[in-house]
Amino acid sequence: MITLSWLAGPSVFDPRNPGHLTRVAILVIFAWWRGVSSAADAAPGQSATPAHSLVSAQNVAPERNAIPAKNPITDEDATAPGDEDAAPTAAVSNDQPIQDPLIPVNKRSFNVNQNLDQRAFHPLANLWSKAVPEPARECLGRFFDNAGVMPRFANALFQLRLRWAATELARFGINSTVGMAGLFDPADKWLGLKEHDNNFGLTLARYGVARGFYIVPPAGRPFDARDVLGGLVDSLMNPLNYVVPGSATLYKAAAHGIEGLNSRAQKQQMLDDVDRFAIDKYGAVQDAYVQKQMQQEQAVKCGE
Numbered sequence: 001m002i003t004l005s006w007l008a009g010p011s012v013f014d015p016r017n018p019g020h021l022t023r024v025a026i027l028v029i030f031a032w033w034r035g036v037s038s039a040a041d042a043a044p045g046q047s048a049t050p051a052h053s054l055v056s057a058q059n060v061a062p063e064r065n066a067i068p069a070k071n072p073i074t075d076e077d078a079t080a081p082g083d084e085d086a087a088p089t090a091a092v093s094n095d096q097p098i099q100d101p102l103i104p105v106n107k108r109s110f111n112v113n114q115n116l117d118q119r120a121f122h123p124l125a126n127l128w129s130k131a132v133p134e135p136a137r138e139c140l141g142r143f144f145d146n147a148g149v150m151p152r153f154a155n156a157l158f159q160l161r162l163r164w165a166a167t168e169l170a171r172f173g174i175n176s177t178v179g180m181a182g183l184f185d186p187a188d189k190w191l192g193l194k195e196h197d198n199n200f201g202l203t204l205a206r207y208g209v210a211r212g213f214y215i216v217p218p219a220g221r222p223f224d225a226r227d228v229l230g231g232l233v234d235s236l237m238n239p240l241n242y243v244v245p246g247s248a249t250l251y252k253a254a255a256h257g258i259e260g261l262n263s264r265a266q267k268q269q270m271l272d273d274v275d276r277f278a279i280d281k282y283g284a285v286q287d288a289y290v291q292k293q294m295q296q297e298q299a300v301k302c303g304e
Contacts, residue, residue, distance in 0.1 A: 098286070100214045106215065106216040112219070113220075124264075125265040128262065128265045129268060132262075137266055139184070140183075140259075140262045141263065142175070142179075145195065150237045151238075152168045152198040153172075155202065161303060167195075168196065170187060171195060174186055203230070204229070205293075212224045214286065222289050
């Protein structure tokens with residue numbers, strides 16, 4: 001089985017958890033400097049891998065060409081050879097390459113994550129799926145989404161997306177009351193108010209900050225230097241860090257665990273598809289990470 005805890009919410013190592021951030025502070029500073037300087041100094045087509053080559057299964061390295069025509073992680077159609085200019089993410093592909101100079105270390109961590117998933121996360125997710133009906137799991141997912149409104153609202157303001165900010169406020173007010181604390185989503189179902197996934201890493205991207213290089217921690221989701229710094233800022237926006245007493249740390253940890261387990265269970269079929277089709281799982285996960293980042297960055301830059 002494959003560990004994709006970056007798709008499954010909070011994990012043992014989460015860059016949005018202030019306690020975990022202290023463990024990578026020095027690495028992040030170095031990663032930030034190295035990633036930005038490498039992107040600036042790289043000649044076209046050399047040290048930086050063009051992001052559109054990661055989107056297209058036909059343009060990745062031969063050992064990564066095992067991803068099917070429809071990537072099971074992102075459910076995005078692959079770009080056919082010669083159609084790169086028509087890809088919807090081409091507008092940002094040349095500006096935001098992915099740097100992976102730590103690939104030997106990252107692959108070791110990735111193997112650790114696979115073993116953890118096979119022995120622990122996958123069986124637990126199966127038990128959770130059997131014990132908790134799908135409608136209840138969906139309600140839990142909506143509840144945690146509703147509780148995470150502050151980073152989305154604040155970053156919409158930072159990005160000068162005032163319509164997004166107003167939408168997030170309206171969604172929170174409606175779903176917290178009529179939607180029973182966010183268990184239901186009448187703001188979307190009745191009024192068509194869609195949630196905009198947002199974070200401070202995307203705010204940095206909007207103003208031209210490069211990603212830095214790619215890091216895969218043991219027992220955690222992949223991220224880059226910009227994502228770590230963005231996660232630190234987002235964690236400071238969490239009101240629970242200020243209103244919940246220190247004695248409630250155990251309950252907060254339990255809530256994060258339930259959120260992660262519930263999200264992992266909801267993505268079970270997608271992760272099984274990755275195990276079934278992707279031969280180079282490390283490459284598939286990295287490609288999916290880049291695709292997701294590019295899609296989010298394009299939405300923020302274009303106001304979609």
